Amino acid sequence: MPRLLITGASGTLGRNVVRMAQRQGWDVCGTYHTAPPPLPGQWHRLDVGDRDAVLALVRLTQPAAIIHTAYMYRGAAMWATNADGAAFVALAAAEAGARLVHISSDAVFDGTSNPYTETARPSPITHYGAAKAAAETAVSAIAPQAAIVRTSLIISREPLDPQTRLVLDLATGRRAGHLFTDQYRCPIGADDLAEAALELAANDFAGVINVAGADALTRYDLGSLIAGAYQLDPAKLAGASVATLSTPAVVDVRLDSSLARSLLKTPLRGIRQWLGAEA
Ligand SMILES: NC(=O)c1ccc[n+]([C@@H]2O[C@H](COP(=O)([O-])OP(=O)(O)OC[C@H]3O[C@@H](n4cnc5c(N)ncnc54)[C@H](OP(=O)(O)O)[C@@H]3O)[C@@H](O)[C@H]2O)c1
Structure with missing residues (x-):
């Protein structure tokens, strides 16, 4: 199976992607920032805000696909991690000819025009939302064939x-x-999101796609x-x-995820069903 590089492999979504990708037979490697994930695999310490380090790691690992989940919600390095980091990952993916799935957020919106489809333009009202919107702009400019996954609250066991x-x-x-x-x-189970991201890593969908719960x-x-x-x-x-x-x-x-529901085989369950709260 082709090699998959997961940035933020130690995180909530990252670990779910690692487990599912390994089950699917991908040759998985991944990155962490403070501590490696407690899972078997090849883990590399990386600060995605360090351009040279990102380029060097992608040259070293030569992935066929990258799922970029690494991020920081707040703190002094928030912008460098979320906005600059996404640009550096896109640059490295473009240089390596790797498929890129970039994870974005519903935080790019101000919430005044629900529901949001893929054609909606970002309207952030927080610093975090602005950085994620800047990341989307960078990724789509540098790697126009990338899939940009806008998602909502991630719930994980x-x-x-x-x-x-x-x-x-x-x-x-x-x-x-x-x-x-x-x-x-529109919360989503982390395993559903991981599976959808892997499906996108294996197809050629380009542009923004909403992947959230029902x-x-x-x-x-x-x-x-x-x-x-x-x-x-x-x-x-x-x-x-x-x-x-x-x-x-x-x-x-x-988020209106009807495009993802029509395009992907992965079922994007509502969180009631995911939590088993629905018969
Ligand atoms: N959580 C949500 O509800 C939610 C909602 C909408 C969208 N999203 C998006 O989903 C993605 C994944 O979120 P998550 O909740 O899984 O994140 P998370 O659990 O907070 O994990 C973040 C990951 O990023 C790594 N990281 C932090 N700073 C870094 C840096 N400077 N360089 C490289 N790696 C760094 C962390 O490494 P260490 O743990 O080793 O420090 C960790 O692996 C993000 O893109 C986020 O914007 C999340």
Whole structure:
């Protein structure tokens, strides 16, 4: 099988892609930033914000395809990692003639024109959303044949994603806090997203494609479903409005994934079905 390079192989989505790619027989290698994934494989430390290091690693590993998941949500290196890093990965992919699947986010939108199809132009209102939008622009300019996957909240069992960890902590009283009752997303199971990304790595779709779950629901309702799935009491969860935040936040972003549903064999389950909350 051809070689696949996964950036951010130690992350939530990255680890799901590693496991599924290995099951499918890809020759997998991947990158981490602070610690390698606890999985068998060839792991390389990489800062995607380091142009020379990205080019050198791709020259060394010579992948047929790259799935670029590495990112940073906040911090001083956020822009260099998300925007510059995506440009460097695209540059390296173009130089190597490697297929590129770039993972983007619903955070590129302000949430005022739901639902968003692939033709929607970015309208970010956060620094993170702006960096992910800049990444999309760089990738499409440098590697126009790349697939740019816009996705939503990623829910994962192994490793647990931050949203699930938060819900488990809130429902067991390990942590105090609330979940927003008016912030809507289309969460997706990490294994469904991983499978879709691998399918895109093996085909020649070019451009933006939405890959999100079928159910649009609030963080609070998602939390209740997650609590139920882990046999915890959803009544222990407290709700609050996004209006209580002092920083800008996208309230309601729904991705229309009908193109992916018609193009891909991978079933993009709604999160209710994924969590087993639906008969
Ligand atoms: N999480 C969500 O709900 C969500 C929603 C929409 C879109 N997305 C997109 O989905 C993708 C994957 O998200 P995720 O939740 O799986 O991420 P994650 O769990 O936070 O993992 C991030 C990965 O990036 C690596 N990384 C961080 N800084 C780096 C740097 N400077 N250079 C190289 N690697 C670096 C991390 O390495 P170490 O762990 O070794 O430090 C880790 O492997 C991202 O592109 C994100 O924008 C995520």
